[in-house]
Amino acid sequence: MDGPPSYETVGRLSRYRRLLTRRVETGSEGVYSHELAAVAGVSAAQVRRDMMAVGANGSPTRGYNVEKLVECLSVELDDPEGSRAALVGVGNLGRAMLSFFQGRRPKLSIVAAFDREPYKVGRVVCGCRCYSMDEMSQVVIDKKITVGIIAVPSSAAQAVASELEDAGVRGILNFAPVALRISPETFSEDIDMTMALERVAYFAGRNS
Amino acid sequence: MDGPPSYETVGRLSRYRRLLTRRVETGSEGVYSHELAAVAGVSAAQVRRDMMAVGANGSPTRGYNVEKLVECLSVELDDPEGSRAALVGVGNLGRAMLSFFQGRRPKLSIVAAFDREPYKVGRVVCGCRCYSMDEMSQVVIDKKITVGIIAVPSSAAQAVASELEDAGVRGILNFAPVALRISPETFSEDIDMTMALERVAYFAGRNS
DNA sequence: TTCACGCTGTGAATTCATACACAGCCTATC
DNA sequence: GATAGGCTGTGTATGAATTCACAGCGTGAA
Numbered sequence: 346m347d348g349p350p351s352y353e354t355v356g357r358l359s360r361y362r363r364l365l366t367r368r369v370e371t372g373s374e375g376v377y378s379h380e381l382a383a384v385a386g387v388s389a390a391q392v393r394r395d396m397m398a399v400g401a402n403g404s405p406t407r408g409y410n411v412e413k414l415v416e417c418l419s420v421e422l423d424d425p426e427g428s429r430a431a432l433v434g435v436g437n438l439g440r441a442m443l444s445f446f447q448g449r450r451p452k453l454s455i456v457a458a459f460d461r462e463p464y465k466v467g468r469v470v471c472g473c474r475c476y477s478m479d480e481m482s483q484v485v486i487d488k489k490i491t492v493g494i495i496a497v498p499s500s501a502a503q504a505v506a507s508e509l510e511d512a513g514v515r516g517i518l519n520f521a522p523v524a525l526r527i528s529p530e531t532f533s534e535d536i537d538m539t540m541a542l543e544r545v546a547y548f549a550g551r552n553s
Numbered sequence: 554m555d556g557p558p559s560y561e562t563v564g565r566l567s568r569y570r571r572l573l574t575r576r577v578e579t580g581s582e583g584v585y586s587h588e589l590a591a592v593a594g595v596s597a598a599q600v601r602r603d604m605m606a607v608g609a610n611g612s613p614t615r616g617y618n619v620e621k622l623v624e625c626l627s628v629e630l631d632d633p634e635g636s637r638a639a640l641v642g643v644g645n646l647g648r649a650m651l652s653f654f655q656g657r658r659p660k661l662s663i664v665a666a667f668d669r670e671p672y673k674v675g676r677v678v679c680g681c682r683c684y685s686m687d688e689m690s691q692v693v694i695d696k697k698i699t700v701g702i703i704a705v706p707s708s709a710a711q712a713v714a715s716e717l718e719d720a721g722v723r724g725i726l727n728f729a730p731v732a733l734r735i736s737p738e739t740f741s742e743d744i745d746m747t748m749a750l751e752r753v754a755y756f757a758g759r760n761s
Numbered sequence: 762t763t764c765a766c767g768c769t770g771t772g773a774a775t776t777c778a779t780a781c782a783c784a785g786c787c788t789a790t791c
Numbered sequence: 792g793a794t795a796g797g798c799t800g801t802g803t804a805t806g807a808a809t810t811c812a813c814a815g816c817g818t819g820a821a
Contacts, residue, residue, distance in 0.1 A: 349759070352752070353778065359751040363730060377798070386732025390780060393800065405798040406788050428754040437649035444645060445747055453754050491757050494750070516757025518750055522571060524594025532756035534749055539653055541742055542702070542726055543567040544560070546636040546661050548740035549699050549724025551557070561808065585768070598810060601770065613768040614818055 350398040350421065357395050360385055362418040369411055377408035423452035429490045431514070433481070433505050434497035435460040435470055438520055442494055443471035455494070457484050461501075481505075485512035495519045506533075558606045558629065565603055568593055570626040577619055585616035631660035637698045639722070641689070641713050642705035643668040643678055646728055650702055651679035663702070665692050669709075689713075693720035703727045714741075 379389040401417045403409035435458050458475045466477045493509040502521035517533040572592050587597040609625045611617035643666050666683045674685045701717040710729035725741040
């Protein structure tokens, strides 16, 4: 199981880093796989496998050095030149994404937002400048944006995705409940909240 | 592969239903597995397996009858008595969930919202009444709420989850990036948007 | 009537992710 | 110095989900 970290692993690495960053502030030096596993909600064996994937190694007696581990995770997760993301659709969901991301990560930031509504254009929302949709391609190119977040209605999602792709975006986080047709070069991840809620309702009923 | 539909399958069933509901309006009668597969973004074989899971059957020449299929999916997905959900945390994310759900499903609706901010309490947000956090247990019990949506800051998430569970909730959709400690009786699904964005950024960089 | 086509339904194979289980090692203790 | 304990690192097993591949069948055409 060598080679690049898998889809699932990358997600957990991100979670580990966030948890460890908190821990660094409390001043603890070492962390055992079972401790990290407990706060991350996974098994200890899983944690150790994930550590293998990033080449981190711990000592049987001290566990993993927290600072080194954060460093190691960051080397794996972050693009050395940083990644810039664009948000398309400044509705409730878009603002939620912006406020989550207010300067959390030095190497990953949302540097532009786009919306169709004229009264939003030109304003600064949650620390991010809002542009008109017409400016999208140009801004994406100028700012070297490689990640797009689609938070527009389903009917507009495909057009936005295509335009982002043509402008050079190589990863898309899509909240619209439609299957995007994009080139296999471009990575995309869908988050379908309606589906998630229906699923929870389903299994809630089954467990009662 | 008999027995109850799996986690992944249930998600897709929800998606199929939404896509088919649109199609019903256009008046088409039958649908082939490869057609549904194309719009859902999965393989044809996957669609047929999922159809097996709900006991739907199609004809080799006409495909699956759309109306019957929607009916069949609804029988599987919906609780006959309906499910009621509570939203905790009426921030941007909470409002996004509410607006997504404005009367979409007859058998699944968000019937109450809760927030700590006094100025939100008593107001109606996106068609949903907002209560104070103090009223949570009582309202959940009174309205027979079985599903909870946690859209509060991480620091408050565990307390909310425990209180919901004690009040009878059996399914939780959690947007806070923490691992909830809940009874195994209760189903929970986590949506971690920060993690998702970091993952997209990771794979975007890798493909460029 | 016969034939060929295209789709469904499904056993079997494959791929992927997770959990198990233990050898090896380092430290602390006696 | 010897010993015991506990954690890491990893081969192996298990389990889940997806895809492959094809038999069976109903329909429309010749």
